[in-house]
Amino acid sequence: MSRLAEKLADQIAAEAIRHVERTGDEDVISVLAQSMGDSSQTLQEAFITSVRVQRAAIRAQRLLARRVKEHSGGDAAG
Structure with a gap:
């Protein structure tokens, strides 16, 4: 897949x-x-892949943020 297609697909997907x-x-x-x-x-496939990857990353970031918040509980020691 071309780098140009991936770059464009990533931008449009975002x-x-x-x-x-x-x-x-x-x-x-x-x-x-x-x-x-x-x-x-080529652009279509790159776009669909980028949407899936970006959405997965967003879900993971949100999950991590929730977990950190749940487990922080003001305990600075970890």
Whole structure:
């Protein structure tokens, strides 16, 4: 996969995820993927992968933040 496709896909995926988080418009991911696939299967695949990876990272970061908060309990010693 080309670096250009990955870079563009990462940027568009990040913007799309922000849009979904603000609006709840989950359909935008499918609409964008379909539109990309009409012109470039490479970009479409990179976008879908990037959405999955970025969403997984967001979920992991949120889970970690919750766990840290739950276990911190003001205990500075760890």
